[in-house]
Amino acid sequence: MVYRRALLQKSAFLLLGIMPLAGALLYALGYSLGLLGALGQGFTLRHWARLLQDDAFWRALLLSSLMAVSVCALSAFMALRLLPRLMPWWEKKRWRPIFYLPLALPPLVAAVLSLQFLGNSGMLARLATALGMDAAHFPALTNDPAQLGLGFTLLMLTFPFTLLVMLNHYKSAQLSELSDLAATLGASPAQIRRKLWAPVLLRRAAPTLLLSAVFMFGAFEAPLLLGRQYPAMISVYINQKFSRFNLDDVPLAYTATVVYALLLLSALAFFLHHQKQEKS
Amino acid sequence: MRRLPFIALVLLFALPFVYFGVAAFADQWRFPALWPPGWTLQHWAALGGGQWGQSAGLSLSLALLTGGIATALGFWTAHGLSQSKHARRWLLWAYFPYAFSPVIYAHGLKFFFNSAQLAGQFPGVLLGQLILCYPFAVLFFFSHFDQRLREMEALSYTLGAGPRAVWWRVLLPVSRPALLLCFFQIFLISWFDYGLSSVIGLGQVRTLTVAVYQYIMEANAGLAAVSACLLCLPPLVLLWVNQGFLQKKVEI
Amino acid sequence: MLQINNINKAFGTTRVLQNISLELPKGETLAVLGRSGCGKTTLLKIIAGLLPADAGEILQNDQRQNELPPQRRNAVYLYQEALLFPHLNVWENIAFGLRLRKTPENELKNRVEALLVHLGLQAEARRMPQALSGGQKQRVAFGRAIIIEPQVLLLDEPFGALDPETRSQMQDFYQKTAEQLQLSAVFVTHDLKEALRMGTRWAYLDQGQLQTYPTREAFVRDPKTGIEQEIEFWKNV
Numbered sequence: 001m002v003y004r005r006a007l008l009q010k011s012a013f014l015l016l017g018i019m020p021l022a023g024a025l026l027y028a029l030g031y032s033l034g035l036l037g038a039l040g041q042g043f044t045l046r047h048w049a050r051l052l053q054d055d056a057f058w059r060a061l062l063l064s065s066l067m068a069v070s071v072c073a074l075s076a077f078m079a080l081r082l083l084p085r086l087m088p089w090w091e092k093k094r095w096r097p098i099f100y101l102p103l104a105l106p107p108l109v110a111a112v113l114s115l116q117f118l119g120n121s122g123m124l125a126r127l128a129t130a131l132g133m134d135a136a137h138f139p140a141l142t143n144d145p146a147q148l149g150l151g152f153t154l155l156m157l158t159f160p161f162t163l164l165v166m167l168n169h170y171k172s173a174q175l176s177e178l179s180d181l182a183a184t185l186g187a188s189p190a191q192i193r194r195k196l197w198a199p200v201l202l203r204r205a206a207p208t209l210l211l212s213a214v215f216m217f218g219a220f221e222a223p224l225l226l227g228r229q230y231p232a233m234i235s236v237y238i239n240q241k242f243s244r245f246n247l248d249d250v251p252l253a254y255t256a257t258v259v260y261a262l263l264l265l266s267a268l269a270f271f272l273h274h275q276k277q278e279k280s
Numbered sequence: 281m282r283r284l285p286f287i288a289l290v291l292l293f294a295l296p297f298v299y300f301g302v303a304a305f306a307d308q309w310r311f312p313a314l315w316p317p318g319w320t321l322q323h324w325a326a327l328g329g330g331q332w333g334q335s336a337g338l339s340l341s342l343a344l345l346t347g348g349i350a351t352a353l354g355f356w357t358a359h360g361l362s363q364s365k366h367a368r369r370w371l372l373w374a375y376f377p378y379a380f381s382p383v384i385y386a387h388g389l390k391f392f393f394n395s396a397q398l399a400g401q402f403p404g405v406l407l408g409q410l411i412l413c414y415p416f417a418v419l420f421f422f423s424h425f426d427q428r429l430r431e432m433e434a435l436s437y438t439l440g441a442g443p444r445a446v447w448w449r450v451l452l453p454v455s456r457p458a459l460l461l462c463f464f465q466i467f468l469i470s471w472f473d474y475g476l477s478s479v480i481g482l483g484q485v486r487t488l489t490v491a492v493y494q495y496i497m498e499a500n501a502g503l504a505a506v507s508a509c510l511l512c513l514p515p516l517v518l519l520w521v522n523q524g525f526l527q528k529k530v531e532i
Numbered sequence: 533m534l535q536i537n538n539i540n541k542a543f544g545t546t547r548v549l550q551n552i553s554l555e556l557p558k559g560e561t562l563a564v565l566g567r568s569g570c571g572k573t574t575l576l577k578i579i580a581g582l583l584p585a586d587a588g589e590i591l592q593n594d595q596r597q598n599e600l601p602p603q604r605r606n607a608v609y610l611y612q613e614a615l616l617f618p619h620l621n622v623w624e625n626i627a628f629g630l631r632l633r634k635t636p637e638n639e640l641k642n643r644v645e646a647l648l649v650h651l652g653l654q655a656e657a658r659r660m661p662q663a664l665s666g667g668q669k670q671r672v673a674f675g676r677a678i679i680i681e682p683q684v685l686l687l688d689e690p691f692g693a694l695d696p697e698t699r700s701q702m703q704d705f706y707q708k709t710a711e712q713l714q715l716s717a718v719f720v721t722h723d724l725k726e727a728l729r730m731g732t733r734w735a736y737l738d739q740g741q742l743q744t745y746p747t748r749e750a751f752v753r754d755p756k757t758g759i760e761q762e763i764e765f766w767k768n769v
Contacts, residue, residue, distance in 0.1 A: 005443070009360025012353060013370070017418060020411045021377045024388030085285040095286075097519055101293040103526035104515035106472035108489050109508045112496055113296045116303070121311035123299075129312040160293065211379065218381025220475045225496070235381045235475070242387045242479075257388055260381070268375050272368065431611050434582045437602035438609040439629045440680060449632075453619040 025261050032255035039251060047251040057256060059231035061263075063147070067154060067233060068216040072209050075159040079166045080198055090167050099167065102160035111225040114153040118142050118226075142226050150226040150233075154219060158212055162205065169204040170197075210271050214264065234260055297512060303505035323502035332507050335491040338402070339471055342487060343514075346409040347467035351459055354417020359451070361418065362425040371422060377415040383475030385412065393480055400482035408480040409473060413466045420462045424455065464518055464525045471514060533557050534579070534607075534684050534716060539588035541574055541740075548574045550740045552588070556684065556733070559714035563731025564742070565721060565757055571740045572720040576686040579718065580609040592683050607684045608677040612692040614669035616661035622672050623648070623657045629680035643679060650709070651675045667698035671705065678713060685717035691726070703729055724759055728752075 030036035032051075034044035051057055089095045105113075117123045118141035125138045142149040170176070178200075179192050187195065202209075223233040232240065238260065241253035303309065304323055306316030361370045377385070386408060390399060398404030429451070436450045452459070474489035483490065488511050495504035518525040534556040541549040548571045556562050566572045577583040579590060581602035590597040597605055616625050626647060630640045648654050651671045661669060670690065677685060691699045703726065710717065719730045720737075727734065734751035735744040745751040752759045 006360045006364070009357045010364070013357045013361060013374075013418060016353070016411060017357075017377060017415045018373050020389060020392075021380065021385070023392060024385065027391055028388050082285055082289070085282070086289065089286045097523050098290055098293055100519055100523040100526050101297070104512055104519050105296055106474075106489065106511050106515075108472070108474045108492055109300070109511050110296065112492060112504060112508060113299060115496065116299070116501070123314075126312045126314050130314050135312065156292075214379050218379075218384065220381060220383045225493075235383050238384050238387065239479075242390075253387065257384055260384055264379060265376060268372060268379060272372055272375070276368065428613070428615070431613070432615045432617070434577075434580075434602070435609060435611065435615050436628075437582065438580045438605070438607060438686075439676065440603050440606070440632050442601075442603050445632055449628075450617060454617060456619065 025258065028254040028257040028261075031251055032258050034251070037250065037254075039247060047255045051252050051255045051259070054252065056230055056232070056237060057252075060234045060237035060256075061259075063231045064217045064234040067147070067151060067219075068213040071151060071154045071158050071216055072162075072213045075155055075162040075212075076166075076202065076205065076209055078155075078159055079163040080193075080201060082163070083166055083170065083197065083201075084193060086163070087167070087170065099160070099164055102156070103164075105157075107157055107219070108221040108225075110157055111153055111222040114149055114156075114222070115142055115225055118149045118152070143228050145228070147227060150223055153222045153226055154216055157222070158216065161212065162209065165205050165208045166201050169201055173200050173204055175200060207271065207275060210267070210274075214267055214271075218260070218264070297516070300505045300508045300512065303501060304509050306502065306505075309501070320502075323506045332488070332491050332503060332510070335486050335488045335507070336510050338486065339488040342402075342406055342409060342477075343467045343470040345406055346413050346470040347463045350410055350413040350417045350466050351463045354414055354462065355421050355455065355459060357414075358418045358421030359425055362422050363430065367422075371419070374415045374418045374422070377412070378419055381475070382412055382473060383479060386476040386479035390479060399480055400484040402485055405477050405481045405485045405487070408476050409470050412473070412476055413469050416469065417462055417466060420465070421458070424458045429454065461525060468515055468518070468526070471511070533593060534718075535591040535594075536579070537589040537591070539575070539578060539590070540586045541571075541578060541583070542586055548740050549578070549585075549742075552740075552742045554735060554742060554744055556716055556718065558716050559710075560732045561710055561715070561717045561719050561730055562733045562735060562744075563719045563721065563727040564735045564737050565724065565727040566737035567722055570737045572737055573688055575737065575742075576609060576688050576718060576720060579684070580607050580686050581605045582609065606680075606682050607686055608680070608682040609686045610673060610677055610688065610690050612689045614661075614666075614673040616664075616669055616672055616676075618661055621658050621660050622653060622664070625661065625672055626675045626679055628676055633680070647675050647679050665698075666694050667702060670694065670702055674706070674709070678709065678715065683716065685715055687717055687719045689721055690719075692721075692723075699726075706730065724757070724762055728759070 027036060031040070032047050034040050034042055034047065086099075090099060115122070119125070120135075120138060120140065120142075122142075124141070125135055128138050129135050141152075175197060178196060182192050182196050218235050219233060220235040220239070223236045224239070227233055227236060229240070231237075234256070238253050238256050241249040241256065302316065305319050305321070307318040307320035307322070309316040361367060361374075364370060389408065389411070393399040393404050393408070396404075398407060432454065433446055433451060436446050441449065472489065473487075474493060477485060477487045478490050478493070481487065481490065483494075486494070488507055492504055492507040492511065495501075495507060515526060534554075536552060536554045539549055539552040540547070552575060554562065564572060564575070574583060578585045581597070581600060581604075585598065592605070592607075597607075602609075617628065620628065623644060627640055627644045630643065635643070645654075648657055651674070653668065653671060653675070656664060656668060661672070664672065673690075691702050694702060707730065709715065719727075721727050721730070728748070728751075731748075733744070734748060735742055736751070736754065736757050737743075738756065743754070743756075745754065751757060755761070
């Protein structure tokens with residue numbers, strides 16, 4: 001009975017958890033090798049060669065990586081800097097919901113908000129006009145070449161979550177008690193922050209930060225509304241290739257999907273390996 | 281001065297809700313006006329039979345069904361997987377679909393959904409969201425079935441409870457808070473989803489997020505603001521009930 | 533009566549139990565002394581049916597138990613932690629086993645009330661487990677086990693998590709209850725004093741091998757148990 005149930009449970013996971021993804025990836029691999037799909041004419045490495053020569057693909061990977069790393073690093077830095085100043089309010093229960101408020105914001109709505117604030121006729125442009133600035137000179141902050149609007153939006157989505165994680169870890173790591181101890185050993189407040197809080201909190205928040213980076217790497221809604229067509233982030237790049245009328249782009253999209261999956265799998269394997277080592 | 285960072289934080293965090301709250305009632309709020317010249321309920325008028333009223337209903341049904349089914353199934357599966365010999369390997373295979381970009385996943389699945397004639401249909405989007413959320417539920421409950429709960433289960437057997445009684449009288453009631461938490465978190469994943477719903481739904485299953493995107497493309501700021509308000513409503517209610525409902529337990 | 537013949541158990545290449553045999557007549561408590569990792573918990577779990585034995589036989593009143601699932605063995609396993617059901621109050625926690633057996637409501641009520649008196653927990657009957665002290669929790673766990681009149685109680689360091697004073701009170705309580713209700717139990721502990729106090733028979737488990745002793749004296753005298761060393765130490769203080 002118990003064994004039969006365990007078998008059923010594993011089968012359910014295989015069927016609904018693993019098989020769809022495995023199916024999608026095998027199909028993508030078959031397509032990328034010319035074995036499947038409307039354009040499949042037998043085994044070929046042509047699509048792989050084309051993808052690897054596609055400048056837009058490499059730039060998409062680069063942009064996604066840079067965004068993921070810089071946004072996560074910046075949100076961790078901001079959270080660490082602000083933590084001592086925000087801790088007194090976090091400890092008062094009645095202010096706590098404020099810290100959770102951004103989690104109620106869907107990513108798409110956050111992107112729309114940035115669009116309505118940073119766009120050419122957005123709130124910032126209106127404010128600049130009201131202050132006497134010529135609207136024509138207002139810098140483009142959405143779909144801008146430096147992708148500042150996109151970066152800012154991703155940061156606003158990541159920072160509140162990182163801050164919450166660190167605030168939670170502050171308590172579980174007994175940093176308050178450890179700080180008192182460090183002070184009796186002669187550490188100044190700045191030293192306590194730099195030599196105690198930063199290493200302890202970063203170490204504890206590392207798995208969450210890594211997962212955030214993985215999610216950021218595949219972010220879609222914000223780059224779709226605020227990013228540029230070229231270079232685009234990887235989700236938008238793949239989405240573009242799938243959605244174009246040029247049928248020749250579809251095998252490229254599938255090939256890029258396989259590459260994305262391989263990168264993700266490597267990141268997760270690293271993450272789980274790291275966690276296992278931490279635990280042991 | 282000491283209060284400045286906190287005040288800035290409050291303003292920043294509350295800003296989206298305030299802005300959409302104002303924009304949803306604003307009339308003719310054109311550039312370069314800093315404040316709406318007048319107020320209207322016109323954007324909300326569609327609530328009864330209008331398009332976004334239907335979108336809200338659709339999103340709600342999807343979120344409730346996805347939340348309910350994925351939570352139940354994830355709970356049941358994680359019970360078995362977490363005590364398996366290769367638990368960590370199963371964990372990797374649960375993380376993989378969970379961390380996969382929903383829009384890329386949806387494109388990968390689209391061929392199968394097209395073949396099964398599920399693309400562009402409500403059941404198709406539901407199945408797509410289940411495929412997306414079920415691994416999350418498994419991950420969620422993986423750590424829930426800890427040593428303590430296992431010992432409680434074993435103790436119940438020795439007290440004379442059969443497998444059915446152990447599930448209905450011990451595991452489920454003991455896990456009620458976790459089940460509730462998982463349900464609400466999956467509800468929100470489904471409620472927030474745009475990428476998968478737009479690809480599998482082919483734009484024909486017009487969930488609230490799909491509607492918001494379309495309103496933005498049509499430059500219909502009023503309806504976009506109303507839809508954005510509606511999208512924020514359930515999470516705000518959950519926040520009011522219990523802030524813990526919003527913070528995903530992604531660490532295992 | 534519980535009888536165990538030549539039980540063996542290995543996890544991979546590690547042999548955890550080797551040819552374990554013991555007998556436990558009704559109304560007796562077998563105190564098994566052993567250090568952590570000696571196989572005590574594995575032995576209890578095999579008797580309870582929570583783990584299968586690789587070889588050997590478990591008999592209760594001459595009936596073979598090996599193939600029975602834990603819920604049909606009538607052997608209750610108690611952990612170091614009380615593990616009370618957090619969604620049930622004290623009354624319902626104690627009534628749990630009787631409800632499973634569909635005991636008529638009147639009889640159920642009488643038995644639970646009587647046991648609550650015996651446990652000294654009448655005032656706490658409607659409290660939730662979270663509101664109880666460590667000793668009270670452990671007493672409820674005892675009540676929940678003994679109300680179904682198990683053939684044998686399997687106690688895995690049940691007082692290990694309690695402070696010394698509560699621990700001593702619980703030891704008194706157990707002794708009285710075991711005598712009064714003629715309980716049969718295997719009581720596993722790493723505490724010398726507790727083994728001596730709780731047992732009516734004694735055994736020593738080391739590296740998967742069980743040695744039983746015919747008398748308390750033999751148990752005390754065996755240098756392996758470390759009791760004589762302890763006595764020596766106190767004499768020299």
